[in-house]
Amino acid sequence: EVQLVESGGGLVQPGASLKVSCVASGSTFSDYWMSWVRQTPGKTMEWIGDIKYDGSYTKYAPSLKNRFTISRDNAKNTLYLQMTNVRSEDTATYYCCRLNIGTILDYWGQGVMVTVSS
Amino acid sequence: DVVLTQSPATLSVTPGERISLSCRASESVGTYLHWYQQKPNESPRLLIKFASQSISGIPSRFSASGSGTDFTLSINGVEFEDLSVYYCQQGDSLPHTFGAGTKLELK
Numbered sequence: 001e002v003q004l005v006e007s008g009g010g011l012v013q014p015g016a017s018l019k020v021s022c023v024a025s026g027s028t029f030s031d032y033w034m035s036w037v038r039q040t041p042g043k044t045m046e047w048i049g050d051i052k053y054d055g056s057y058t059k060y061a062p063s064l065k066n067r068f069t070i071s072r073d074n075a076k077n078t079l080y081l082q083m084t085n086v087r088s089e090d091t092a093t094y095y096c097c098r099l100n101i102g103t104i105l106d107y108w109g110q111g112v113m114v115t116v117s118s
Numbered sequence: 119d120v121v122l123t124q125s126p127a128t129l130s131v132t133p134g135e136r137i138s139l140s141c142r143a144s145e146s147v148g149t150y151l152h153w154y155q156q157k158p159n160e161s162p163r164l165l166i167k168f169a170s171q172s173i174s175g176i177p178s179r180f181s182a183s184g185s186g187t188d189f190t191l192s193i194n195g196v197e198f199e200d201l202s203v204y205y206c207q208q209g210d211s212l213p214h215t216f217g218a219g220t221k222l223e224l225k
Contacts, residue, residue, distance in 0.1 A: 045162075045205055045216035061213045095161060102168060103209025104152055108161040 002026040004096045004109035011115045012086055020112050022079040022096030030054065030074040033099040036081045038092040039111070046092075048081065050099055086116045120144055120208050124217035130225040131196045139220045141189040141206035150210035153182055153191050156219075157202045165204070166191065196222070 008020035022034075036048040049060035051070045058070050069082040079096050093113050097105040121144040131137055141151065149169040154162040164173050166182040169189055179194045193200055201224060206217040 043203065043219060045207075045219075047214040047216070059212060102150055102152075103207075103214055104164060104167050105154070105162075105207070106164050106167075108163065110161055 002098060002107040004098065004107055006094065006096050006109045006112035009094065009112035009114045011117060013118050014087060014116055015085055017082070017084045018086060018114060019080055019082045020094055020114070022081075022109055024077045024079065024096075024098070027098070029072075029077040034070075034072060034079045035097045035099045035105060036068075036070060036079075037095045037097055037105065037108075038090075039095065040092045048094075051079070083114070086114075088116050090114065091116045119213055120147060120211055120215050122206050122208060122215055122217035124204075124206060124220045126220060127218070128221045128223060130223050131201075132225050133198055134195055136192065136194050137196055137222075139191045139204055141184075141191070141217050143187045143189075143208060146186045147208040147210035149185050150208055151184065151189050152207050152209065154205045154207065155200075155202045156205065157199075162205065198224075 003025045004022050006022045012018045030053055032053055033050050035050045038046050049070050051058045051072055055072045067084050071080045093111040095111045096109040098107040100106045123142045125140045151169045153166040155165045156162040169184050170182050182191045184190055201222050203219045203221045205219045208215055
C-alpha cells in the first residue's frame with residue numbers, strides 16, 4: 001500500500017522560511033510525478049505545484065512560484081517543499097500527493113500543519 | 119483559471135436516500151474532472167477519476183457522470199459513513215483547481 005508521510009510543519013514567523021518533507025513508500029517513487037496541495041483553515045483546497053518523476057521539471061501555481069520550490073530526492077524516496085518569505089495566508093495543512101496520469105491525485109499523505117504567526 | 123462551482127454547499131441527507139452533487143466548470147475541462155471524499159479529520163481520498171471512472175475499493179453506490187462543464191456525483195443509498203465533504207478537481211489546464219466542496223450532513 002502506498003504511504004506518504006509528511007513532516008516539518010509547525011509555527012513559523014512571517015517572513016521566515018520553512019521546508020517540509022514527505023517520505024513515500026509502497027510504490028516506486030521515481031516512477032511518479034508528485035504534487036503538493038494545501039488546505040486552508042476554511043477548507044479551501046489549493047494546488048501548489050507538481051514535480052516530474054526525475055526532478056527535471058516543475059510546475060507551480062502562479063501566485064506561489066516566486067516563493068515556493070518543490071524538489072525531490074529519489075534515492076531517499078523523499079519529496080520537499082521549500083517555502084520562503086511566508087505570510088499569514090500560507091497558514092494551512094500541506095498535503096503531499098502522488099500524481100497519476102491525467103492529473104489524478106491518487107494518494108494523499110496525512111498532511112502537515114503550517115501556522116504563520118508572530 | 120478554471121473555476122469549479124459546487125452545489126449545494128451543504129446537503130442534509132437521510133440514510134438510504136439517493137443524492138446528487140453538482141460541479142460546474144467555468145470552461146470545458148473535457149473529462150479531466152476528478153472527485154475526492156474527505157471524511158472529518160482525514161485526508162482526501164480519490165473517489166472517481168475522469169468524470170465517471172470508478173476507483174478500486176470505492177463502494178459501488180458511488181457513481182458519477184458528465185463532461186465539458188457539467189458534472190454530477192451520485193450516491194445511491196447514502197450511508198452514515200458517507201457524511202463527508204466532497205470536492206471536484208480539474209486537471210485539464212493549469213493551475214489545477216478545486217471546487218469549494220459540498221458537505222453532507224445528517225438531516
